[in-house]
Amino acid sequence: MSKTKLLALILAAAALLALPFTVSGAWMDIANQILLASIGALALMLLTGFAGQISLGHAGLLAAGAFTAGILSRELGAPFWVGIPAAGLTGALLGVIFGLPSLRLRGIYLAVSTLALHFLVVYLGGEYETRRGFSTGILIDPPMVFGIELWDPFAWYPVLLVGAILTYALSRNLLKSRTGRAWAAIHDTEPVAAALGINVARTKLWAFVITSAITAMAGALFAYYRGFVSIEAFSLFVTIQYVAMIIIGGMGSLTGAVLGAAFVTLLPHLIEGATRYLPTGGAISGSVFAMNYAAFGLIMIAFLVFEPGGLMGIARRLKGRG
Amino acid sequence: MAFLEVKDLHVSYQRAITALTGVSFTMEEGQIMAILGANGAGKTTTLRALSGFIGLDNARVTKGRIGFDGQDLTRRPPYEVTRQGVVLVPERDKVFPNLSVHENLEVVTSRASGTRRSELTDLVYTRFPRLAQLRKREAGLLSGGERQMLALGSAIVCAPRLLLIDELSLGLAPVIVEEIVEHLRVIRQDLSLTILLVEQSAAVAFRLADSAVVLEHGEVALTGTSEALQSDSAVQNAYLGTGTEGRRSYRAVAEARRLAEQEGRA
Amino acid sequence: MQLLANIIVLGAIYALISCGYVLIYRVSRVLNLAHGELMMVGAYLLLTTAGMIPNPWIAIPVAGLLSLAMGALVYLLLMRRMTGESVLAAILTTIALGILLRGVVVIFFSAAHQYPSVPLGLHASSVEVLPGARISSLSLVLVVVTALVYGSLFAFLRLSRWGLRMRAAGQNPLLAAQRGINLHGIYAMVWGIAIFTGSIAGMLISLDAGLDQTLIMIGLKAFPGALVGGLDSLLGALVGSLIVAAAEVLLIQYVNPLLADVVPFLILIAMLVFRPWGLFGTREALDRV
Numbered sequence: 001m002s003k004t005k006l007l008a009l010i011l012a013a014a015a016l017l018a019l020p021f022t023v024s025g026a027w028m029d030i031a032n033q034i035l036l037a038s039i040g041a042l043a044l045m046l047l048t049g050f051a052g053q054i055s056l057g058h059a060g061l062l063a064a065g066a067f068t069a070g071i072l073s074r075e076l077g078a079p080f081w082v083g084i085p086a087a088g089l090t091g092a093l094l095g096v097i098f099g100l101p102s103l104r105l106r107g108i109y110l111a112v113s114t115l116a117l118h119f120l121v122v123y124l125g126g127e128y129e130t131r132r133g134f135s136t137g138i139l140i141d142p143p144m145v146f147g148i149e150l151w152d153p154f155a156w157y158p159v160l161l162v163g164a165i166l167t168y169a170l171s172r173n174l175l176k177s178r179t180g181r182a183w184a185a186i187h188d189t190e191p192v193a194a195a196l197g198i199n200v201a202r203t204k205l206w207a208f209v210i211t212s213a214i215t216a217m218a219g220a221l222f223a224y225y226r227g228f229v230s231i232e233a234f235s236l237f238v239t240i241q242y243v244a245m246i247i248i249g250g251m252g253s254l255t256g257a258v259l260g261a262a263f264v265t266l267l268p269h270l271i272e273g274a275t276r277y278l279p280t281g282g283a284i285s286g287s288v289f290a291m292n293y294a295a296f297g298l299i300m301i302a303f304l305v306f307e308p309g310g311l312m313g314i315a316r317r318l319k320g321r322g
Numbered sequence: 323m324a325f326l327e328v329k330d331l332h333v334s335y336q337r338a339i340t341a342l343t344g345v346s347f348t349m350e351e352g353q354i355m356a357i358l359g360a361n362g363a364g365k366t367t368t369l370r371a372l373s374g375f376i377g378l379d380n381a382r383v384t385k386g387r388i389g390f391d392g393q394d395l396t397r398r399p400p401y402e403v404t405r406q407g408v409v410l411v412p413e414r415d416k417v418f419p420n421l422s423v424h425e426n427l428e429v430v431t432s433r434a435s436g437t438r439r440s441e442l443t444d445l446v447y448t449r450f451p452r453l454a455q456l457r458k459r460e461a462g463l464l465s466g467g468e469r470q471m472l473a474l475g476s477a478i479v480c481a482p483r484l485l486l487i488d489e490l491s492l493g494l495a496p497v498i499v500e501e502i503v504e505h506l507r508v509i510r511q512d513l514s515l516t517i518l519l520v521e522q523s524a525a526v527a528f529r530l531a532d533s534a535v536v537l538e539h540g541e542v543a544l545t546g547t548s549e550a551l552q553s554d555s556a557v558q559n560a561y562l563g564t565g566t567e568g569r570r571s572y573r574a575v576a577e578a579r580r581l582a583e584q585e586g587r588a
Numbered sequence: 589m590q591l592l593a594n595i596i597v598l599g600a601i602y603a604l605i606s607c608g609y610v611l612i613y614r615v616s617r618v619l620n621l622a623h624g625e626l627m628m629v630g631a632y633l634l635l636t637t638a639g640m641i642p643n644p645w646i647a648i649p650v651a652g653l654l655s656l657a658m659g660a661l662v663y664l665l666l667m668r669r670m671t672g673e674s675v676l677a678a679i680l681t682t683i684a685l686g687i688l689l690r691g692v693v694v695i696f697f698s699a700a701h702q703y704p705s706v707p708l709g710l711h712a713s714s715v716e717v718l719p720g721a722r723i724s725s726l727s728l729v730l731v732v733v734t735a736l737v738y739g740s741l742f743a744f745l746r747l748s749r750w751g752l753r754m755r756a757a758g759q760n761p762l763l764a765a766q767r768g769i770n771l772h773g774i775y776a777m778v779w780g781i782a783i784f785t786g787s788i789a790g791m792l793i794s795l796d797a798g799l800d801q802t803l804i805m806i807g808l809k810a811f812p813g814a815l816v817g818g819l820d821s822l823l824g825a826l827v828g829s830l831i832v833a834a835a836e837v838l839l840i841q842y843v844n845p846l847l848a849d850v851v852p853f854l855i856l857i858a859m860l861v862f863r864p865w866g867l868f869g870t871r872e873a874l875d876r877v
């Protein structure tokens with residue numbers, strides 16, 4: 001590791017540690033959202049950016065994890081340390097289901113099969129809500145973690161930070177392992193991978209299982225963090241946001257996934273800030289939501305068309321020049 | 323200026339694999355020239371670069387120039403190149419399998435007028451009577467030879483001035499190749515075509531072509547008239563397999579010959 | 589009888605929308621996930637033209653032409669840049685376009701439920717089409733229009749020179765280009781036609797039921813019909829849409845109304861498991877993605 005890189009790392013660590021002592025509750029909340037989004041984005045990056053498998057079912061997996069945690073907490077009073085692994089298990093099972101089509105299908109067919117599964121999960125969630133009379137969602141009490149009740153963003157921050165760092169470290173190690181090399185091989189060309197003695201089917205399924213488990217746990221964390229689960233929160237737009245994170249961050253880069261998660265999470269706040277300074281600020285504030293969509297679509301298109309390497313691509317180019 | 327002038331052509335695939343590194347040659351109008359070379363030498367890539375890449379190919383002309391009849395055809399899309407009269411008969415996927423034989427001819431879009439098109443279509447049916455019998459047949463159901471005839475035919479309807487043919491004889495029985503070569507000769511007379519063809523089979527190449535370019539690893543290793551190349555014992559040894567010394571690299575051949583010439587002079 | 593009429597109306601809606609998915613996929617191998625949003629914009633175009641010219645015989649054709657142009661422009665300005673890029677990149681670009689359009693529509697037209705039929709002075713009446721089965725007159729129009737659109741598309745693809753070129757470009761774009769066909773022209777045209785047909789569907793639905801963002805979901809729900817029939821088969825889109833519509837109407841009626849939004853996708857999953865290339869599609873389509 002070079003000296004500058006080490007220095008940057010130390011600075012980043014210091015900033016992350018100092019953050020809770022310097023920001024307001026609202027900003028702490030945003031930081032937490034970024035951490036949560038990072039976990040989901042890392043999982044999707046592993047699946048799409050490294051193993052090359054398209055998925056449009058990310059929101060469905062998040063929802064599955066959130067509902068597992070919510071239902072266990074609400075119906076059985078299960079604690080945090082049961083809810084999170086249970087969500088991971090649900091995710092792994094769903095990963096098998098989401099992954100099975102990939103054994104036969106590629107490209108757009110795989111994309112639509114995962115999209116269809118998203119709608120299926122959302123339907124089941126909605127069905128549960130109406131059946132049990134939670135039509136507005138499920139409330140979850142703040143969980144106890146190491147004897148501390150997580151009830152405000154400041155208490156949550158260390159937990160989510162550790163979660164994100166663990167996910168990042170796990171992803172890095174995975175990529176260096178045999179599994180990671182097999183993913184890279186099926187990403188490039190399946191026939192060649194098969195010729196190299198890689199079990200393509202198993203490799204693909206593993207990719208779906210591992211990343212779905214991580215995603216579902218992220219969904220469970222989200223549910224605990226919000227203290228509330230509703231299927232409304234897992235629309236197709238959420239999937240699109242996650243896909244946007246890995247594109248904007250830069251395909252095939254873990255750091256990119258985190259950068260993308262930060263960018264996409266911050267975007268609405270940036271736009272809101274910007275509209276406040278516009279002369280017509282008051283007039284269009286009613287359609288801030290719409291402005292978000294429009295800006296989000298535009299930025300995604302801009303990256304896809306002009307900077308397919310994402311933020312990491314830009315960074316690499318700047319470095320090359322400098 | 324030459325009819326076709328290829329100068330220092332460089333092509334790479336996927337921004338990484340360089341397939342051609344500086345191919346240059348010229349052709350005069352009315353000539354038939356062959357491109358020879360081992361598998362992977364860059365013959366197909368040369369023809370494809372002349373006819374134009376599309377985005378899906380992931381291939382790019384990175385350097386060099388292609389001049390045709392006073393025009394610059396470098397990096398022009400295939401449909402423009404075709405409309406300029408430079409028409410390719412590709413190595414594979416040369417017909418539309420789900421269109422009928424007649425539709426395959428009809429789908430062609432060229433600068434030629436309506437009357438010229440129907441003249442050319444009639445010419446194709448006259449010269450390849452087999453195609454006339456099969457007008458309504460789906461092209462995917464044709465035999466290899468019929469498919470090659472249809473591919474030639476649909477290229478002819480494009481009103482070519484320079485015809486590029488990739489592997490005319492590939493996968494066809496010798497009798498069929500014979501038949502197609504004869505048809506091609508006649509059509510060439512009809513339309514006074516200039517032809518650039520790629521061949522694995524040197525025998526076929528030399529029967530049609532009056533000169534040849536030999537490619538090796540994306541570069542021109544040798545050029546010359548058919549007679550000169552055929553009578554060159556070094557080429558025979560290296561390529562035609564008729565010599566006694568076994569196969570060697572063309573470049574080594576060229577080098578050996580240069581040394582021999584120098585020795586002779588000394 | 590009423591159920592049969594409902595199935596036919598819903599099937600016609602899905603079919604009129606799903607032919608756009610098939611056309612674009614079949615000719616340019618792109619899955620347009622912004623189809624729902626684009627057809628919604630088409631309907632808003634009608635709202636605009638209706639506001640300016642309160643005559644349906646002018647407002648609807650003008651909006652139709654505008655949506656044709658919109659489709660061609662989407663290709664020329666945006667999707668054209670994605671040729672040669674990965675399947676994922678092309679799909680995502682259409683998704684991003686969809687998100688952009690959702691925002692833009694709300695900014696310009698607000699999110700309120702609006703009725704283009706009001707300025708045009710159209711009132712849907714109820715017609716008895718089969719003994720004991722009534723549908724709204726606009727639904728009847730929709731069924732007729734769907735039949736007309738499919739008839740014209742079949743004729744266009746089979747008989748016209750441009751249709752022939754489209755089929756060729758769909759089979760082998762490289763060879764098509766080598767045979768002198770300007771692919772960009774063909775693709776722009778097919779996007780234009782696809783968005784035109786989708787927008788017509790959007791306009792007719794919104795004349796009947798009003799207009800807001802729920803139209804997008806209808807657009808997305810029409811996609812499974814296209815896949816069930818086979819993504820590269822127009823006939824398939826028609827049959828597939830009817831199958832999906834039948835299943836949806838029957839399950840809502842006899843099982844659970846909440847199923848409405850999920851039935852098409854359940855059928856899609858079943859199809860992907862058993863016969864992913866669809867009823868009428870070609871098997872090779874699977875490998876070409």
Ligand SMILES: Nc1ncnc2c1ncn2[C@@H]1O[C@H](COP(=O)(O)OP(=O)(O)O)[C@@H](O)[C@H]1O
Pocket residue numbers: 335336339340341359360361362363364365366367368379
């Ligand atoms: N689509 C492609 N992608 C990557 N490399 C290619 C592609 N087509 C050809 N090549 C490479 O370019 C070189 C020349 O190939 P080609 O022109 O097909 O040779 P030839 O026709 O003489 O057999 C080969 O090394 C081949 O591997």
Ligand SMILES: [Mg+2]
Pocket residue numbers: 365366367413
């Ligand atoms: Mg070749």
